[in-house]
């Protein structure tokens with residue numbers, strides 16, 4: 054082993070990333086003292102930026118009282134308070150919270166709860182889950198099976214359950230035909246979903262799973278107007294559940310607390326994570342409707358699932374304070390206002406760029422998609438690894454953003470996702486757009502474009 058490689062299995066097995074040793078608001082500080090502007094909060098995680106004093110204080114206070122107690126024996130004050138805060142007023146009928154350690158666990162719990170609910174209702178034949186291509190629901194095997202990203206699934210395909218099937222995503226830039234209006238497109242997607250229910254047998258479908266605004270795999274893709282109402286109607290008509298994955302787009306990232314609040318519908322089960330704890334602790338949650346939990350309460354009386362670190366008191370205390378700060382400082386107003394500003398600045402900078410085909414997103418969750426040809430929307434050759442080059446150029450220029458490839462079909466396409474902290478200012482946004490512009494141009498130059 055080379056002396057320079059660490060014993061930690063990093064994402065790349067060929068190089069060790071620099072150590073981060075500090076943080077300050079929207080800035081991350083590397084061991085060599087370099088300050089990097091955190092324009093994506095990692096992967097849309099750090100909604101309050103770094104080292105927020107109130108969150109650190111709440112964590113220290115909880116740690117000094119009790120760091121951990123197993124949920125087989127105890128509840129905890131922070132878990133009870135966090136659940137009250139999230140679902141005390143039963144948004145959209147979601148009345149209970151199940152706290153886990155991250156997004157994949159929240160999705161696994163959501164899938165299992167849906168299945169157990171139907172078993173206990175005497176509908177054990179409901180064993181199919183319909184999801185969408187170009188989605189990401191996590192990397193554990195159940196969540197990976199639900200996800201529709203071809204590249205992530207490929208090596209593990211033989212291990213992925215055939216209970217999951219996939220339909221076309223509501224991704225207008227690539228999937229809507231030029232001859233279609235937006236409502237034609239929605240009608241076609243709804244017809245396809247209906248056909249998938251029919252193919253599987255409508256009374257065998259447990260749930261439809263979707264991200265309201267698709268995150269990492271497609272780059273901040275909101276659905277066209279009316280899509281989620283159509284999906285909700287199909288699920289209701291067939292007695293299936295709607296599971297929304299708001300791990301990335303939820304908890305204020307797109308403006309309202311829940312992205313589904315912009316769609317005129319509510320889910321039966323929802324997964325949240327990243328912005329819940331803002332990265333201060335690993336935490337995710339499954340939110341479930343009162344009627345699902347009542348069914349199981351009157352049946353077996355227990356959700357047949359669990360992990361060692363369920364409702365971890367320190368994680369719940371951190372998330373509770375993150376959510377209090379968001380409310381007290383009225384940060385969702387900033388997400389909405391600054392989100393419009395970010396969109397405007399991206400449009401000013403990239404709107405006429407010959408290799409930026411689309412600028413999209415909601416709130417502080419925006420992306421640009423790179424194309425070889427704007428007229429045909431043809432992507433760059435994936436072998437050029439344009440997104441990796443943009444990431445490297447941005448990082449060298451003091452900007453951490455979240456570029457990814459496979460935007461179109463899991464293999465080709467490049468986009469850059471931005472998810473700045475909710476505490477960002479207009480100056481931060483200006484700097485993000487400027488540094489990103491430089492990085493995109495440098496990366497394109499390096500591949501002779």
Ligand SMILES: Cc1ncc(COP(=O)(O)O)c(C=O)c1O
Pocket residue numbers: 096154155156157158160189190191192264268269298299300301302326337
């Ligand atoms: C929409 C979505 N669902 C699930 C996950 C999985 O979350 P985690 O990485 O915390 O397991 C992610 C992570 O990026 C995500 O973006």
